[in-house]
Amino acid sequence: MSLPSISIVVPVYNEQENIAPLFEAISESMANYDGDWDVVIVNDGSRDQTAAELNRCVKQYGDKFLHVELQRNFGQTAAMQAGIDEACGDLIATMDGDLQNDPADIPRIVKELIERDLDLLQGWRKNRQDHMVSRKLPSRLANKLIQRVSGVMLDDYGCSLKVYRADVLKQIRLYGEMHRFIPVWMATVCPPHRIGQTVVNHRARMAGESKYGISRTFRVIIDLVSVFFFLKFRARPGHFFGSIGLWVGGIGGLMLTYLGLLKFVFGQDIGNRPMLLIASLLIIASLQFLTTGVLSEILSRIFFQTTNVKSYTVRKPLTCEYSAQIQEQKAAEKIAKQEDATKQENV
Incomplete structure (x- = not known):
């Protein structure tokens, strides 16, 4: 059974120590993936030797990896959008370049997304390996705020490890610091019940420095105003x-x-x-x-x-052998349930 093609988007900034292990981890995790895959790594204007490491690793690992170099540091949201623009897979996965996300989770998430018939499957770092004050506490506060305002009930909006249907994701554009609210923005083009979450592995940072802190909680409060407006009143x-x-x-x-x-x-x-x-x-x-x-x-x-922007979106089916088999199984289960119900009524 072939799986749909997938593009893995990885924005990086000053991660020179993590580049080589990142390439190795992705290659090993996707080696047995039964479908086409590629990786788009976006260097967001790094000031260290990240660019040189990326060029070296791209030559070493071959055509599966694409290196996109931004002119300067535009921020994680812009880097992620640049990678999404270059992605050509039926599905798009995003993850951080600090190796705290485990690329080995991606094949499982893809299968789960298809089985659950979702447009977005969000990773949930249930056993998070981060400092309580500088990372966990701001993240929990931000998650509660986003849940309260948006109504999209996820436990870990900040986890960058996500898998999307590409045709749905590309209906939205990411600006500012919208990467925190991608599930909410996805809810503007798909129903919330097609957005799910799954527990993923999370590892402690082994090299480099974190780019996050408690100050982002205050930025979340400001951004939530825009999120609420566009979610509820974009067309009115x-x-x-x-x-x-x-x-x-x-x-x-x-x-x-x-x-x-x-x-x-x-x-x-x-x-x-x-x-x-x-x-x-x-x-x-x-x-x-x-x-x-x-x-x-x-x-x-x-x-x-x-503009070409419409006030509605049309769903396109995801075509691959694996998803076709899943649909056949669901149809068979539905027929079996109907037959059981009919037998019980006759009895």
């Missing part, structure tokens, strides 16, 4: 701004109504009341939010009409 931004405007205007209107009653029914002086100023500002802010909503709707329609 007017609802986002309009809802805020209506709430603000409603509160301001209630305040003015109360002050009007005091003025015209009870004859009280309201000219010096702070509530009058606050209510007036809320009404003005409401009008601004409503106007912004209308303008954003206009811009949204112009965007969809003048």
Whole structure:
């Protein structure tokens, strides 16, 4: 049974000590993979000898490995997008270049993704080999925040070891520091039930220095605002701004109504009341939010009409011998269940 072709994308930055072991580990893990595979390693403007090590290892290990060199350090998200752009497999796997992710997990994840009929299978570092304060604690805080805002219930968003269906992944573009939220962005083009997780091996860093710290938790909070907006209101931004405007205007209107009653029914002086100023500002802010909503709707329609981006996505089947057999097995199980149900009804 042949498995679908897969491209493994690995962004690296200042990982000269890990390059040679990385090539060796991937080669050994994928040697028995029953399908075409290749590796796209993106050097994100490393300042050490990473580029030289990559060139040497590419010559040593052959055509399965592609070295993409970025002009400068653009960040992990940009490096990952560069690798995704170069990937040509039916599936795309991503992993870190620090050898903490185990490439031996990839063949198993591929089979599990097909068996569970998913678009994304996220690795879960259940037994994480990292420092509690500098890595584990920020990651746990970030995971809880993302779960609460996005509604995509995964336990380890930060794990770079993931396997995607390429045609689904390439419907989104990664900018800024969106690599933390790829499962959430995937939920904008596929239903959440097609996003799953599986326990993967995690190893302690043996060489080089970590590029993460507790400061990323605060960046997550800022990025979550954008994630929430695009997840819920990408095609209808007017609802986002309009809802805020209506709430603000409603509160301001209630305040003015109360002050009007005091003025015209009870004859009280309201000219010096702070509530009058606050209510007036809320009404003005409401009008601004409503106007912004209308303008954003206009811009949204112009965007969809003048670009190739659509407000919907069409699913394409993943064709390979292994997935075909899985579908046949599921169909047979469904028929068997229906027959059992019919027999029980007859009894």
